[in-house]
Amino acid sequence: MRLVITDLAHRYPGTDVLFEHLSLAIEPGRTVAVCGPSGSGKSTFLSLVAGWEKPYRGTIERDGISTVGWVFQNPYGVASRTALDHVVFPLLAKGFSRRQAQEQAREELERFDLGYAAGRLFRELSGGEAQRLMLARAVCSRPDMLLVDEPTAQLDTRSARSVAAVLGNLAGQGMIVLVATHDPKMRDACESTIDLADYAPAGIVEGPEEAQGVAS
């Protein structure tokens, strides 16, 4: 299993090129941060990698990757269902009985420091807890590649730190993990970094705030 990107460039019709000449290869078990200033195309890059959009130029080979998991910037779920129910669902979808699924789901919740919240309703979770729950649910689906979009963008510092910690723990799980972020702590928790600013066409100038976050 391997993700190989060759000379990738992308632009939306009628707009400037977001990035170009992007080539890389990612092996399973790696957690990679995708950084860049706002508007540099981090989310777009993830959707290209997922195959939900066609690149303007270049190729993306998803060798042996059949399932892709997405974790969005804002956690979403069924407000009146418990945290455990959310994590159990992908396991039920795989054919496990509810008892087996609940056992595995509880283990997964523990791994994401959410064991204490298993019985809580989704609406009772804090932003950080809900985001970690979404990660736990995505991991339970056992995707070959996990794409996480700005997981800490809406969180306070403490919650962001907890999410960064568990994302760092995903390394070595056999998945390719790509995390779009402009949070330095999140980036540090990952094993390697792709900075889209490095692939911006000449003449595109970054804002000072984003530039500071990427350059550290």
Place this chain on the structure above:
Amino acid sequence: MKFSSIWSEACRNVASGASRAVLFLLAVLICALGLGGVELGSITSLEQQAAQRIAADADISTVIGGKVDGTACDRLAGSGPQASGAMRTGPSVRLLASTGRELSSYEVTPGMLAILAGSGQKADSTGVWVSSLMAGDFGLSRSSTFETTSGRTHVAGVYDWPRDGRDSRFAYSILIPVSPSSERFEECWARRWPVSSGTDQLLESTVIATGSATDSNIAISRVNKGFDQHYDAASSYLGRPSRLAGLLGLVAGVLIGFAGIWRRRLLYAADLHSGQSKADQLLEMLCEEAFWAWTGVVCAVVLLAGAAVRLVRSDPWAVWAASVRPVCLVLCGVVCAQCVTCLCVRQSQLFRLFKNR
């Protein structure tokens, strides 16, 4: 996905309120009961209208203005009309109990007695028939006798003839049964429900043509002129405004079913993203729907049955079956809309749905 898991997920979605089952159940119940109720009320009203006409003998036609063959008139019964009979003016009768007062009488064929007797009593032609009003005044009843200037007379039957717009001649008179083959009669009456224009032709066929100018005086009339002469029960039923209740039910069902899925389309797309197959999702959706859509429809059907039993006099189950039609179409609309909308939700829409939420 195991069926037990699909069922338990559906149950948990309903129990937790995620599927808004109570809200949608009420929506289905209100639509189904409202539209079914309108249909039931409309048909019941038509039925009462028809029953009122039958009770008032508004379904009896008569041919006047010519000489009628009594035998031919009596024979019309069974060839279209349910009953038929002829009548002519009889001699005045003077009761000894009311000295000096003459009462009108009419000579009628046995078929006429069958019209007056209805289904409640036998058309006994062994004696005279008197109207209930007259029977009350003179203390007469079936099998009683009274004295007239021409002798003792036996009462074979008493008929009701209220003053509700019907021909007033029979309201206070004595009907004397005679043989249909005796002389010629003045009128031939025929009862037919539902009213048919064919009856008019049959009535005209009982008139004996004389070849004189009086033949042109022949006309068809109604015994009770207090009702619409052009009434057509079948047209009234087919043209009732509530016939659109079925279509409205289908539209309402489609809107409810569509709303049920549309509001949760992001979660449906997310479930597909979590590995649920479309078939499993469809089954789970149908299981959830069973809780509210089917419950709402069953409640509506039971309530309509109760209303039909209470309100409908002749055939409650036939009227109930008709009123249940819009209810079934509400359910059809819900099921079809839910299935189609659910099939339209795809995992590939997740990114767009999330961005647009």
